[in-house]
Amino acid sequence: MTEKLPNQITLAHGAGGKQTSALIHEIFAKYFDNPFLTADDAAVLPRPGRKIAMSTDGFVVSPAFFPGGNIGELSICGTVNDLTCMGAKPLYLTCAFIIEEGLETAKLDQIAKAMAETAQKVGVVLVAGDTKVVGKGQADQVFITTTGVGELLSGVQLAGAEAKPGDAVLVTGDVGRHGCAVLLARDTYGIDAHVTSDCAPLWHPVSAALEAAPDIHVIRDATRGGVGTVLYEIAHQSHVGIRLNAEDIPVDPAVAGVCGMLGLEPLYLACEGRMVMIMPQERANRVIDAMSAYPDTQGVCQIGVITEDNPERVVMETAIGAQTFLPEPGTELLPRIC
Missing domain, CATH: 3.90.650.10 (PurM-like C-terminal domain)
Structure with a gap:
């Protein structure tokens, strides 16, 4: 039976044992579940038919909650929009969490929920992730890194060096x-x-x-x-x-x-x-x-x-x-x- 989560994240939730399993089951798997999400060391995914674009970004915004969003929503938007700028349809995302000991579990739940809802708007799926918990004062509540893969649209050529006079x-x-x-x-x-x-x-x-x-x-x-x-x-x-x-x-x-x-x-x-x-x-x-x-x-x-x-x-x-x-x-x- 999976252990229930306490009100705050502890260092034990990053140790890889039953507390880590509880964190993954009670929060991340609850929101990120899809046919490609893996419990193994890497996700195995269908290969797109065209060229792919790939991007990664770290999010350390303070405060983690702000009017109109939170760091979870931001982490999905940031990587989705980076792929979009290349004309690539976002397909897959991975995410890594650095969580400060003492973060309220309810806040982490809100962040994961915002990530799932934002990904669903685009049709992109989270397929793999990683969680680390660090001591008090070693992070500002939570840091997130997301990596995305997208499929380039046919005939699109976008680059910062392509601007022309008259545009x-x-x-x-x-x-x-x-x-x-x-x-x-x-x-x-x-x-x-x-x-x-x-x-x-x-x-x-x-x-x-x-x-x-x-x-x-x-x-x-x-x-x-x-x-x-x-x-x-x-x-x-x-x-x-x-x-x-x-x-x-x-x-x-x-x-x-x-x-x-x-x-x-x-x-x-x-x-x-x-x-x-x-x-x-x-x-x-x-x-x-x-x-x-x-x-x-x-x-x-x-x-x-x-x-x-x-x-x-x-x-x-x-x-x-x-x-x-x-x-x-x-x-x-x-x-x-x-």
């Missing part, structure tokens, strides 16, 4: 909301503002966009460092300039207010459910129409264009017609979310 620059919704939500959740500044994370898995709207416009050139996930950092990465990789229209950049009023008080630039705040997409200008409306049908990307819009001018720089055109260089991101981006 349209789109963003799939308002920017900076996740970073702002995490900042406020820490309650460091005593600011009372209602901001929820934009955390979302975007495979379905992006696949619809790729069906409408298979010749999209670049898709990038605007996570740590936000949209501004992604734009500079693309400008450097493609050796092009990028011109943005300040009035076209969508920012939630609450996020704009917080940024105004703290002197932060929303373009450099993290997103967890926003993509930067670059494509031939004549395809922009097709992509906007396709993605607007999905709740998580209803705010998709064009914010700029790729230019030959000012190679490897991002220029912001203001409401009065003036142009200024968007500062290139420095060595430390605030708020640091991971």
Whole structure:
């Protein structure tokens, strides 16, 4: 008979014995059960028919629970969206947990449940995992690493070096909301503002966009460092300039207010459910129409264009017609979310 879990995780739950078995049975197997989930040393899986994409990412967000999500949902969205950016349909995920001794069992249950629900939205399955428990103070509640495998869509070629002069620059919704939500959740500044994370898995709207416009050139996930950092990465990789229209950049009023008080630039705040997409200008409306049908990307819009001018720089055109260089991101981006 499987042992019942106590109210808090102990070091014994990472020791590999009956307590570990109880943890796996009572939480992870309960939510992650599927025909491919293995109790053996590795999952044996059907091979996709086309090329695969593979990505891995670690999640150490503090606090682990924030308005609009938690680290479990975030861990699935992050890896799913990384595969999506390559035009790969997410198929399989593995996950590894580093759990701090003393974490409330109920919180771990919420995290696993959020992971299962988010994976189900996309149709991706968790097939293998690992659990370690470390002593008090050696982790901040829980850290998660996820690795994903996806199957590349036929005819899609996406890369940061593919942006071309004349291309349209789109963003799939308002920017900076996740970073702002995490900042406020820490309650460091005593600011009372209602901001929820934009955390979302975007495979379905992006696949619809790729069906409408298979010749999209670049898709990038605007996570740590936000949209501004992604734009500079693309400008450097493609050796092009990028011109943005300040009035076209969508920012939630609450996020704009917080940024105004703290002197932060929303373009450099993290997103967890926003993509930067670059494509031939004549395809922009097709992509906007396709993605607007999905709740998580209803705010998709064009914010700029790729230019030959000012190679490897991002220029912001203001409401009065003036142009200024968007500062290139420095060595430390605030708020640091991971």
